[in-house]
Amino acid sequence: MSLLSLKNMKTSIGQYHVLHDISIEVPEGGVFVLLGRNGAGKSTTLRSIMGLWSPSPGSVTFRSEDLTGLHTAEIAKRGIAFVPEDMGIFGGLTVAENMVLATADGSFDKDRLRWIYDLFPALEKFWDKPAGALSGGQKQMLSVARAIIEPRELILIDEPTKGLAPAIVDNMAEAFRQISDRSTILLVEQNFEFAKSLGRDMAVIEDGRIAHAGTMADFAADQDLQDRLLSLSA
Incomplete structure (x- = not known):
């Protein structure tokens, strides 16, 4: 059974129709990757799931509960976290204060915090x-850490490697592997090598529609399909 199901989801932003008919099934566990060219609708898909944009018609179902029309805060309470592309950290607050804001009651589980320190020692x-004094990679670590400071069943992560140095990308990949042992990750990513190293299942969005869906292993083995849908050489 799918953890997350999108059925015929359409999203418009003002007069622009961004998502036309998105249907995907995200299984529980591991990393599901959304691929696609710039402007294809990947980020809009994540924001629609979180209720930041309102999909209509269509449905967003999480563990058999229809989330369509719920406010973002209500969706988050179901056990879904979102790491936006712009990271969304508060630069004038300390790292600790940023983390406190991501908790329900302002307190930390010591074992979970130690686990996060092990993932992101910085x-x-x-x-x-x-937080504003951190490097770009450290800010991304903080953004991810806020999403996992409390147990979450599903974490939506948008373009986490954008602008990061290769060594930081490698560290992020290892952290995501460990996180995906505890939570399902729905990942939007342009770095195909990063996505390929993590993804179990995948889908490609093209012009607001699903152009292909399947396993990452099959997609990674099909160079012609990659070139046609992503215009890249993997």
Whole structure:
């Protein structure tokens, strides 16, 4: 049974029809990757799932519950977290204060916080420093850490490697592997090598529609399909 199901989802932003008929099934566990060219509708799909844009018609179902029409805060309470492309951190607050804002009651589970420190050691080092003083990679670590400071069943992550140095990308990949042992990840990513190393299942969005869906292993083995849908050489 799918953890998340999108059925015939359409999303318009003003007069622009961005998503035309999106249907995907995200199984529980592991990493599901959404691929596609710039402007294809990947980020809009994540934002529609979170209720930041309102899909209509169509449906978003999470563990058999229809989320369509719910406010973002209500969707988050179901156990879904969102890491936006712009990271969304508060630069004037410390790392610790950013993390507190992501909790339900302002307190941390010590074992879970230690796990996050092991994933992202820089956060422990700069715990009392302003988040705005962090490097780009460290800010991305903080954005991901906020999403997992409390147990979540599903984490939506938008373009986490954008602008990051290769060493940071490698560290992020290892962190995502460990996170996906505890939570399902729905990942939007342009870096195909990063996506290929993590994804179990995948779909390609093209012009607001699903152009292909299947396993990452099959897609990674089909160079012609990659070139046609992504215009890349993997």
